[in-house]
Amino acid sequence: MLLTGKARKFAQEDDINTDYIISGRYKFKIQDPNELATHVMEDLDPGFFQRRQDGDFVVAGQNFGCGSSREQAPQAIKYAKISAVIAKSFARIFYRNAFNIGLPLIECDTDQIKDGDELAVDLSQGLVINKTQNKRISIKPLPPVMLTLLSDGGLVEHIKKHKGFALK
Amino acid sequence: MTLGKTIIEKIFSRHTGKAVSANDIVVSKIDFCLGQDGTSGIVIDSFTRMGAEKVFNADKMAVIIDHSSPSPNEGVSRIHKKIREFSLGQKIHFYDVGQGVCHQIVPERGYVVPGDLVVGADSHTCTYGALNVAATGMGSTDVAACAATGQNWFKVPESIKFICLGKLPKGVYSKDLILYLIGQVGADGATYMSCEYTGPVIGALSMEGRFTIANMAIEMGAKFGIMNCDKKTIAWVKQHSKRKFKPVTADPDAVYNKVLEYNISKITPQIAKPHQVDNVCPLAEVAGTPIAQGYIGTCTNGRLEDFAEACKILKGRKIKKGVRLIVAPASNWILKDAMKKGYIAALLDAGATLVTPGCGPCVGTHNGVPSDGENVISTANRNFKGRMGNINAFIYLGSPATVAASVIEGKIADPRKYLK
Numbered sequence: 001m002l003l004t005g006k007a008r009k010f011a012q013e014d015d016i017n018t019d020y021i022i023s024g025r026y027k028f029k030i031q032d033p034n035e036l037a038t039h040v041m042e043d044l045d046p047g048f049f050q051r052r053q054d055g056d057f058v059v060a061g062q063n064f065g066c067g068s069s070r071e072q073a074p075q076a077i078k079y080a081k082i083s084a085v086i087a088k089s090f091a092r093i094f095y096r097n098a099f100n101i102g103l104p105l106i107e108c109d110t111d112q113i114k115d116g117d118e119l120a121v122d123l124s125q126g127l128v129i130n131k132t133q134n135k136r137i138s139i140k141p142l143p144p145v146m147l148t149l150l151s152d153g154g155l156v157e158h159i160k161k162h163k164g165f166a167l168k
Numbered sequence: 169m170t171l172g173k174t175i176i177e178k179i180f181s182r183h184t185g186k187a188v189s190a191n192d193i194v195v196s197k198i199d200f201c202l203g204q205d206g207t208s209g210i211v212i213d214s215f216t217r218m219g220a221e222k223v224f225n226a227d228k229m230a231v232i233i234d235h236s237s238p239s240p241n242e243g244v245s246r247i248h249k250k251i252r253e254f255s256l257g258q259k260i261h262f263y264d265v266g267q268g269v270c271h272q273i274v275p276e277r278g279y280v281v282p283g284d285l286v287v288g289a290d291s292h293t294c295t296y297g298a299l300n301v302a303a304t305g306m307g308s309t310d311v312a313a314c315a316a317t318g319q320n321w322f323k324v325p326e327s328i329k330f331i332c333l334g335k336l337p338k339g340v341y342s343k344d345l346i347l348y349l350i351g352q353v354g355a356d357g358a359t360y361m362s363c364e365y366t367g368p369v370i371g372a373l374s375m376e377g378r379f380t381i382a383n384m385a386i387e388m389g390a391k392f393g394i395m396n397c398d399k400k401t402i403a404w405v406k407q408h409s410k411r412k413f414k415p416v417t418a419d420p421d422a423v424y425n426k427v428l429e430y431n432i433s434k435i436t437p438q439i440a441k442p443h444q445v446d447n448v449c450p451l452a453e454v455a456g457t458p459i460a461q462g463y464i465g466t467c468t469n470g471r472l473e474d475f476a477e478a479c480k481i482l483k484g485r486k487i488k489k490g491v492r493l494i495v496a497p498a499s500n501w502i503l504k505d506a507m508k509k510g511y512i513a514a515l516l517d518a519g520a521t522l523v524t525p526g527c528g529p530c531v532g533t534h535n536g537v538p539s540d541g542e543n544v545i546s547t548a549n550r551n552f553k554g555r556m557g558n559i560n561a562f563i564y565l566g567s568p569a570t571v572a573a574s575v576i577e578g579k580i581a582d583p584r585k586y587l588k
């Protein structure tokens with residue numbers, strides 16, 4: 001699977017929490033994920049939704065997605081047509097939520113990516129290609145459980161298909 | 169030679185029927201699962217999309233309406249209605265508006281006991297670790313999978329052992345201790361880990377004080393925050409639950425990722441400054457910062473003992489004019505007890521306002537929203553920008569005593585001077 005798009009970085013790189021990804025103000029009110037997506041990253045970077053383009057990547061530092069367990073966070077990113085989040089590391093609950101709903105997360109050294117860089121991500125080869133800087137960055141391989149969930153199309157499809165858990 | 173096991177490795181071994189160790193991936197049965205009004209809408213959607221019809225065991229699931237309770241607008245009302253209909257239809261345990269915060273209700277009504285494995289669609293589910301329960305927050309779809317199958321997959325985490333030596337000084341509470349520890353290790357200092365809190369300081373704490381500590385394990389990124397089961401735990405659980413249980417202790421030769429030892433005897437009241445929970449300093453550094461609103465409540469510090477401590481300071485005194493204090497008991501049981509003890513009357517006399525038992529202004533969805541530029545001093549567990557509903561406000565976190573002292577003066581104040 002090859003994904004291409006522009007890198008979107010924020011002034012704050014580390015510890016971007018789920019309140020910033022989608023504020024509690026909206027997640028309790030809005031049930032339509034497409035509408036929720038219009039508020040993605042709003043408290044951290046007002047106007048982000050208007051600026052981003054389909055297929056872009058959210059790029060961050062350490063501990064992306066820390067804070068609450070709201071699944072609306074990866075959902076808002078996915079419905080904003082962000083193709084993947086690339087970060088140095090992810091918080092645990094966010095990590096599971098993203099794979100459960102089919103939003104790919106990529107762990108790699110994001111110091112080699114600047115805001116606006118053109119990226120191509122090759123998940124099967126485990127590579128991020130920074131076209132702007134002409135660099136190849138290797139991705140931390142995905143655990144087999146995550147690969148199974150992604151290939152089944154998320155947790156709902158996994159449970160439906162196997163009538164329960166069929167991992168390992 | 170087999171190596172010793174941590175509490176969490178033992179709980180997973182017991183639940184899977186085989187000896188498992190840190191970093192193993194397991195599919196395990198769970199003992200209980202729960203959701204709240206902000207997350208259960210998606211739990212229901214995912215549950216339905218999985219093709220599930222009945223919850224695996226209606227007695228092992230609870231849904232609590234606590235985050236926006238009572239509903240402030242029609243959007244939330246629609247979600248509440250959906251949750252209410254699902255819960256009543258499935259005959260699971262259901263708590264409607266005004267009964268309390270999920271993390272108070274679940275232990276208080278006796279649903280969880282030592283040695284359990286529990287999953288909740290709320291990040292502070294780790295609170296029950298104070299009862300020697302392996303409890304963790306997950307997203308809605310993960311909880312839907314638990315509800316449908318009674319199982320989920322887990323990576324058995326490595327553990328960090330915190331040894332808290334010494335004695336908490338007067339005017340310094342479990343909230344100060346956990347803020348101090350978070351300041352030491354950072355917001356991602358325990359990511360994916362299980363924190364085992366041990367040592368004489370933990371042993372000396374009441375169960376209420378222990379809940380405060382386990383509650384905030386997630387603020388270091390941890391998956392679990394767990395404690396040993398001692399006499400106090402057993403007495404508390406027996407008082408609240410009829411279920412039989414078997415506590416779990418770590419082996420003396422258990423393997424830890426890290427062992428961190430702290431002498432607590434010299435710590436002072438602590439404050440987490442905006443907008444990060446690990447942005448912690450001694451209160452003295454920010455003393456005098458003006459505040460517009462105080463908040464005592466939440467799953468961290470909305471319990472009887474917290475109101476008792478606040479009353480020690482506020483009884484017979486007045487909140488400064490122009491400053492407001494919002495009080496939200498963590499459950500209706502706590503509200504009734506606090507009324508019996510006269511705490512509520514004392515707080516109202518001081519000028520506080522009482523809101524519905526539940527999350528209150530914690531997450532900024534239905535009341536107590538601060539204005540632009542205002543500083544808030546709160547007993548909650550998070551101070552992220554926008555957390556209380558306004559991105560232009562500033563949230564400082566401290567103990568109930570610190571909040572009480574601060575609303576009297578209208579600025580961040582050290583509670584110890586009121587305790588002589």
Ligand code: SF4
Binds near residue numbers: 269468526531549
């Ligand atoms: S009181 Fe605050 S932290 Fe606790 S469950 Fe409610 S919103 Fe979450």
